[in-house]
Amino acid sequence: MEKDRSGGRKKVTQVSELYCLESDITVKALPDPHILHDDRVLQSLLTIEDRFLPQCSYFQRVQKDIQPYMRRIVAGWMHEVCELERCCEDVFPLSINYLDRFLAVMPTRKSFLQLLAAVCMFLASKLKDSRPLSAEKLCMYTDNSITLQDLLNWELVVLGKLKWNMASVIPNDFIEHIIRRLPLPKDNVVTIRKHTLTFIALCATDDRLAMNPPSMIASGSMGAAVCGLKLEQVDPSLSQEGLTDLLAKITNTEVDCLRACQEQIERVLASSLQQGQQHRQENGISAGNKAMEQQDQSSTPTDVRDVNL
CATH class of the missing domain: 1.10.472.10 (Cyclin-like)
Incomplete structure (x- = not known):
C-alpha cells in the first residue's frame, strides 16, 4: 500500500508484485551435483534396473493377437502424442516400459492395444510430468475410439498387473x-x-x-x-x-x-x-492436401486405426 496526496491510502497498482507467475514454460529443478557425483546412486540404479524389464520376449510366449509391427505403430503414435503435448522427455520411454511389462504378463487383443497405450501414457505423465495428460485429451487422440470410463477402468487393470511398481528405471x-x-x-x-x-x-x-x-x-x-x-x-x-x-x-x-x-x-x-x-x-502432396492430411491425423494416425480393427 502507498499514500496518496490527500493522506489516504490507495491500492498498489503494480499488479506484478502480487502476481503469481503462470505460463506454459515448465521450470525444472537443477541437477543435484551431490547425487550425480555419488557412485552409490549410480550403482543403485544399476542394481535395480533389471526389475523393471519385461519378463520375457512376449511376442513368442504371451501375445497371440498382437504382432511386432503393431507395437511399432502404436509406439509411434505414443511418441507423436507426447511431442504434441510437450510432455516431459521421461514420459514416453516410461510409458513404453509400462506397455512392454504389461504385454509380457497379460495376453491382450489387438483391439485393446491403443487403449493400453493411452493408459500407459496417462500413468507415466502422472508420475513424471508437472502437468499430466488429461484423460479427455487422450480419448480425443484415439479419435474417440475409447471412452473416458474405458481409460479409468484400464488404469486400475494396468496398475494391478504391474503390481503398482511404477517408478521404473529408464534410460x-x-x-x-x-x-x-x-x-x-x-x-x-x-x-x-x-x-x-x-x-x-x-x-x-x-x-x-x-x-x-x-x-x-x-x-x-x-x-x-x-x-x-x-x-x-x-x-x-x-x-x-x-x-x-x-x-x-x-x-x-x-x-x-x-x-x-x-x-x-x-x-x-x-x-x-x-x-x-x-x-x-x-507421399509427395500439395500444400492443400497436406493440410487436410494433418487435420485427419490430429486425433490418431490411420495406421493405428487399422490396428484396432
Whole structure:
C-alpha cells in the first residue's frame, strides 16, 4: 500500500508484485551435483534396473493377437502424442516400459492395444510430468475410439498387473550420471544430451531393443550421439573404441554387448531415416492436401486405426 496526496491510502497498482507467475514454460529443478557425483546412486540404479524389464520376449510366449509391427505403430503414435503435448522427455520411454511389462504378463487383443497405450501414457505423465495428460485429451487422440470410463477402468487393470511398481528405471535416468563421468567438451554437452534423448526415444519404438537394460540403451545412445558429432578430433579418448570402453566401465557392462547394442541403435537410426525419406517421396502432396492430411491425423494416425480393427 502507498499514500496518496490527500493522506489516504490507495491500492498498489503494480499488479506484478502480487502476481503469481503462470505460463506454459515448465521450470525444472537443477541437477543435484551431490547425487550425480555419488557412485552409490549410480550403482543403485544399476542394481535395480533389471526389475523393471519385461519378463520375457512376449511376442513368442504371451501375445497371440498382437504382432511386432503393431507395437511399432502404436509406439509411434505414443511418441507423436507426447511431442504434441510437450510432455516431459521421461514420459514416453516410461510409458513404453509400462506397455512392454504389461504385454509380457497379460495376453491382450489387438483391439485393446491403443487403449493400453493411452493408459500407459496417462500413468507415466502422472508420475513424471508437472502437468499430466488429461484423460479427455487422450480419448480425443484415439479419435474417440475409447471412452473416458474405458481409460479409468484400464488404469486400475494396468496398475494391478504391474503390481503398482511404477517408478521404473529408464534410460533417461542414466544420462546425467554418464555425462558427468565422460571427458566431454562443455560446449557440446547440451547437444550430446539432446541427441542422446532422441536416440533413446527411437530405441523405445523398436521392440528388438525392449529386453536390453536401460543402462545399455543409455550408453549405446550416448555413444552413438558422441560418435555422430566426431568429438574424437577434440579428445582422442572419445574415439569409437575408446568411448565404448569408457561407457562399459561406467555402467559395468561387457564391452562386446555394449558395442553390439550401439551398432543395433545405429541400424535402427539408419532404417528410420530411410523409411522417412521413402515416405516423403511416396507421399509427395500439395500444400492443400497436406493440410487436410494433418487435420485427419490430429486425433490418431490411420495406421493405428487399422490396428484396432
